Each structure stands twice: as structure tokens, then as C-alpha cells.
Amino acid sequence: MKKGLSVKLRQILGIGPTNEAFFEELEDLLVEADLGGAVAMEVADTLRREARKERLDGERPLREALRDILLQYVVTADLSPDPNRMNVYLVLGVNGVGKTTTIAKLARHFEVDCGVSGVVLAAGDTFRAAAVEQLDVHAHRLGVRIVRQAQGADPGAVIYDALQSAANRGERIVLADTAGRMHNRANLVAELQKIDRIVAGRAGDCSYRRLLVIDATTGQNGLRQAETFHEAVGVDAAVLTKYDSTAKGGIVIPICKSLAIPFAYIADGESYSDIRRFDAHAYVNDLLGL
Numbered sequence: 478m479k480k481g482l483s484v485k486l487r488q489i490l491g492i493g494p495t496n497e498a499f500f501e502e503l504e505d506l507l508v509e510a511d512l513g514g515a516v517a518m519e520v521a522d523t524l525r526r527e528a529r530k531e532r533l534d535g536e537r538p539l540r541e542a543l544r545d546i547l548l549q550y551v552v553t554a555d556l557s558p559d560p561n562r563m564n565v566y567l568v569l570g571v572n573g574v575g576k577t578t579t580i581a582k583l584a585r586h587f588e589v590d591c592g593v594s595g596v597v598l599a600a601g602d603t604f605r606a607a608a609v610e611q612l613d614v615h616a617h618r619l620g621v622r623i624v625r626q627a628q629g630a631d632p633g634a635v636i637y638d639a640l641q642s643a644a645n646r647g648e649r650i651v652l653a654d655t656a657g658r659m660h661n662r663a664n665l666v667a668e669l670q671k672i673d674r675i676v677a678g679r680a681g682d683c684s685y686r687r688l689l690v691i692d693a694t695t696g697q698n699g700l701r702q703a704e705t706f707h708e709a710v711g712v713d714a715a716v717l718t719k720y721d722s723t724a725k726g727g728i729v730i731p732i733c734k735s736l737a738i739p740f741a742y743i744a745d746g747e748s749y750s751d752i753r754r755f756d757a758h759a760y761v762n763d764l765l766g767l
Contacts, residue, residue, distance in 0.1 A: 482510040482725065482764055486543075487536065500525050503543075510727035510764070511696050516734055520546055544761050550730045551757040554714040554739035556686055558593045558650055563643060563683040565651045567636075567676055569669065569706045570690035572657040575718040575744070577608055579690050580652045581615035582744055582752040583716075587650050588621075589750075595648035599639035600625035601632040601672065602656045612654055619749070622648070632656065632668070633675040640679045666709040673710040686713045689738065691728065693720040699728040700735065707736050714741035717755070721745050726764060 489502040500521045507517035523546050524539070533539055558564040566583065570576045584596045598616050602608035606628045616623035624639035636653045643651050655672060658665065676685060689712045691699045706712055715738050720726050732738050740755040761767075 482506060482727070482766075484766070485509075486540065486765065507727070509725070511699070511725045511731075512727045513697055513700065513731045516550070516731050540765055540767060544765055544767055547730060547761045547764070548757055550734045551761060552733040552737065552739040553755050553757050554741045555754070556688065556714050556741040557591055557754075558587050559684050560591075560593045560649065563640075563649055563651065563680075564593075565640065565653070565676060565680050565683050565685045567653050567655060567673065567685070567687045567710070568690060569655055569687060569710070569712065570657050571702050572605070574657070574690045574692040574695070574702075576602075576654060576657065576690050577611045577615065579716055579718055579742075579744060579752070580612065580654055581619060582749050583742070584615070584619055584621055584650070584652055585749040586742075586752050588619075593649050595643075595646070596621040596650045596652065597639055597643045597648050598623040599636045599651055599653035601636045602654045603628055603630045603632050603635060604656045604658075608654060608656075633672045636672060637675050637679055640676065662705060666705065669706070669709045687711060688713065688741070689715040691715050691717055691732065693717050693726040693728065696725070696728065697731075700731050703732045703736055703738055707738060712736075712738050714739050716740070716742040716744065716752075718744045726760075729760065 485506050489499060504517045504521040507520055508514055524543055527542050533542055568576055568580050580598060587593050588596055598612055598621060600609040600612045600623060609625050613623055624635060624642060626635050639651050687710050689703060689706050717729060717740055720743055729740055742752055743755045744752040
């Protein structure tokens with residue numbers, strides 16, 4: 478099943494590249510696909526210039542030109558673990574984006590696909606009992622260790638304990654969950670900054686990455702979420718979740734363009750194996766139905 482953008486794009490391509498109505502329709506479609514007004518206008522204007530300069534005509538040439546334009550915006554990153562030292566991933570994101578499931582998928586990916594054993598999960602979202610219990614279930618299913626404390630415990634202390642015990646045991650990967658919602662934005666930012674200082678101070682010569690989870694269905698809210706977390710601790714890369722055949726998923730492009738946050742992984746299913754390295758060409762081709 479093709480994405481909504483690719484289906485609608487095929488419908489308007491018959492209007493013709495020299496017709497201004499085509500570019501107006503294209504801009505509207507890009508906005509619908511969550512690229513945002515400013516980026517959509519810039520992309521449509523760039524395609525307009527290229528189409529007239531190169532005399533592009535027909536569905537395929539226009540779609541390929543659009544692909545090349547969008548590829549210029551997408552930034553990717555390799556966050557694969559270093560097997561020779563401890564790797565710490567602080568997993569960020571608002572409630573509901575799939576943080577705990579993403580942590581479980583990454584745990585399996587690092588062990589099975591990357592061949593790095595010794596994974597520890599740190600239940601740092603101590604504000605929601607359900608988050609701790611869900612992470613505990615994943616840990617048992619995957620056969621990995623979890624460090625947890627009672628609901629309401631200091632999340633920084635939980636994550637510190639996970640780092641300390643992993644170092645003592647020679648374990649290679651710590652995946653730390655964090656809370657996604659507090660009483661207000663200021664509380665969230667302050668708590669994350671505290672955790673970040675603890676991890677950075679304890680990590681030493683570890684590989685430390687701050688990984689943001691973005692739900693493909695959240696639209697422009699995804700950009701605002703990225704702004705908040707990036708301001709708080711500085712995001713190293715993002716994971717796009719819930720990217721199935723019905724998700725728009727265009728939010729990747731404004732996040733990359735506006736905040737220079739690269740995408741490292743993409744998840745599009747319910748199984749632990751449904752996560753993979755983010756491939757810019759595959760993503761854009763899928764978005765456009767190429």
C-alpha cells in the first residue's frame with residue numbers, strides 16, 4: 478500500500494509542469510504530508526525552477542526531480558554501538574511515541590544485528606508505573622537485564638545505578654528510558670538536564686548518545702517536540718516510529734532542516750525485529766512512491 482502522498486502526487490502530475498496549478502497543489506500536498514508550510518513552499522519553488530530550466534515533463538521525471546530535492550534535506554547518522562567500550566543511549570520523547578517499545582527493539586537490534594552482547598535497560602521513567610512494568614516485560618522477553626526502582630524514585634539515581642552496575646559487570650550497552658511528560662515544560666527540561674549531567678559525568682570514556690523518538694503520525698507536533706528536547710540536552714539523532722503504510726512521515730524533513738537533527742533508525746511494525754538503520758534514499762522513495 479502506497480503512502481497517501483505518493484497516491485495524491487500521481488493524481489496531480491497530469492496537470493503538467495508548466496501549469497501553476499500543479500505547483501500550488503504540490504505545495505498543499507507537501508503540507509499535508511507534514512513538511513510544514515515554509516519547507517513545502519521552498520520545495521515547490523525549487524521544483525518549479527528546475528522543471529522550467531530542464532523542461533521536465535511527465536510523471537517520472539518530475540517525481541525523480543522532487544526526490545532529489547527532498548534528499549538534500551534528509552540527514553542520517555550511524556549510532557551503532559562500539560563493541561570495545563560501553564555505549565549509553567539516553568532515550569527521549571513524549572509519552573505515547575513508543576519509547577519503551579523502541580528501547581526493546583534497539584536492544585534486540587544491537588545484540589542480534591550488530592552482534593554486541595551485554596544489554597542493560599534502565600527504567601528511568603519512574604513517574605509512570607506502567608512504563609516501568611512495560612520495560613520489565615520487554616527485558617524478560619528479550620533475556621536482558623533491567624535496573625529499576627519503585628515508582629517515584631529519582632530517575633537520575635536509577636540511571637546512575639544502571640551505569641555503575643554495567644561498568645562493574647563489563648556490559649556494553651545501557652538503554653535508559655526517560656519520562657516524557659511532567660507538570661509543565663520547564664519541569665521536563667530541568668529533569669532531563671539533571672539526568673544528562675549525571676550520565677555525562679559518569680559515562681567517562683563511554684560512547685554517550687541522546688536519542689529522540691518521534692512518532693510518524695504526530696504531524697507538526699513532532700517538530701515542536703524535537704525543539705524542546707534539543708533545547709534541553711542536545712539531541713544526537715532521532716528514531717522515526719509507527720511508520721507504516723498509513724503514516725505521513727514527512728516530519729523527518731523539517732526536523733532535519735530546522736534543527737539539523739539526523740535520523741538514525743526507523744521502526745514500522747510491532748515485532749522486535751521491525752527496526753532498521755534509517756536509509757535516506759529508501760525513505761524518500763517510499764514517501765514519493767518510487
